[in-house]
Amino acid sequence: MQKHHVVDGVAEDLGFVRRALARSEWNSGAPSAVFLVCSVIVLIGFPLNDFLPKYALTYWSIAAPLAFVVSAVIGRRHWRQKGQVDARSGVRHLAHWGVMLAVMGLCFQLPATGAISWRALGPLVLLLSAMGYLLAGVHLDRRFFLPGALMALGIGVMPICGGFEWTVTWVLVALALKVSARVGGKAGAVEKS
Amino acid sequence: MPSKRADKKDDVRFKGFGGLDRLFEHRVRLAICVLLSRYKMLNFTRLKELLEETDGSLGTHLRKLEEAGYATVKKEFHDRRPVSWYALTAVGSRALSTHVESLQNLLRQAKK
Numbered sequence: 001m002q003k004h005h006v007v008d009g010v011a012e013d014l015g016f017v018r019r020a021l022a023r024s025e026w027n028s029g030a031p032s033a034v035f036l037v038c039s040v041i042v043l044i045g046f047p048l049n050d051f052l053p054k055y056a057l058t059y060w061s062i063a064a065p066l067a068f069v070v071s072a073v074i075g076r077r078h079w080r081q082k083g084q085v086d087a088r089s090g091v092r093h094l095a096h097w098g099v100m101l102a103v104m105g106l107c108f109q110l111p112a113t114g115a116i117s118w119r120a121l122g123p124l125v126l127l128l129s130a131m132g133y134l135l136a137g138v139h140l141d142r143r144f145f146l147p148g149a150l151m152a153l154g155i156g157v158m159p160i161c162g163g164f165e166w167t168v169t170w171v172l173v174a175l176a177l178k179v180s181a182r183v184g185g186k187a188g189a190v191e192k193s
Numbered sequence: 194m195p196s197k198r199a200d201k202k203d204d205v206r207f208k209g210f211g212g213l214d215r216l217f218e219h220r221v222r223l224a225i226c227v228l229l230s231r232y233k234m235l236n237f238t239r240l241k242e243l244l245e246e247t248d249g250s251l252g253t254h255l256r257k258l259e260e261a262g263y264a265t266v267k268k269e270f271h272d273r274r275p276v277s278w279y280a281l282t283a284v285g286s287r288a289l290s291t292h293v294e295s296l297q298n299l300l301r302q303a304k305k
Binding site for chain 2: 007010012013014016017020021023024081082083084085086087088
């Protein structure tokens with residue numbers, strides 16, 4: 001009898017702890033502003049690849065690292081304002097996007113050394129971005145999955161959109177990022193209520 | 194109605210849980226330490242939100258943890274408003290591990 005009382009009490013307490021922990025993890029991914037930053041970068045960058053390709057390389061070599069830094073600052077500020085500092089998750093996000101950025105930087109070595117043509121660099125970077133977003137969707141925040149899937153789709157539609165392949169991909173990715181940002185905003189609103 | 198003998202038998206079976214910490218007997222204090230072991234720091238408002246406790250009750254529990262050396266507090270100002278950040282100490286982390294281990298033993302024995 002006493003045993004059952006003790007066990008019931010412990011189970012009840014552990015249930016309380018589990019619920020508090022679950023509440024802390026609810027909507028603990030990237031803040032919506034990060035998706036908006038990404039969509040702005042893509043909004044300018046992808047059409048630039050179609051219409052002003054000579055500026056595209058300069059744009060991406062500045063915009064991509066800048067987006068990384070701005071996203072990191074936004075993420076840190078967001079969680080500090082929320083009152084929850086998750087160092088482990090922060091390091092995981094930084095490592096993921098940092099590695100992705102470094103790999104993309106290394107890609108520029110390939111056409112420079114003649115291993116691939118400059119024309120092939122764009123789809124390769126898009127393919128790596130798709131992989132980066134899809135993996136982020138699996139490991140960090142589900143909301144990254146949709147933009148990643150649409151980037152991958154963009155690689156498929158590129159050959160049939162003669163001349164406007166980047167603009168078509170941009171429309172898809174920007175839409176996905178907006179949807180992801182909205183999903184995050186709604187989840188936040190639900191959490192507050 | 195269980196006999197006295199059965200109760201005594203239970204007492205014997207539940208011996209050996211010296212690792213159970215009296216401070217963690219209250220579920221709010223246990224939850225605070227579990228949350229602080231998961232996150233690097235949590236502020237008072239966030240803890241209140243997560244545990245659905247009143248200011249007074251949460252403040253009392255946090256003070257007890259502070260006095261035992263299980264949690265530390267760092268006060269800072271944000272937009273001219275004071276913000277208290279709480280973190281788990283090494284002592285608190287060890288105590289929590291021992292307590293959780295003892296709880297697991299307890300539940301394991303209860304299943305037998």
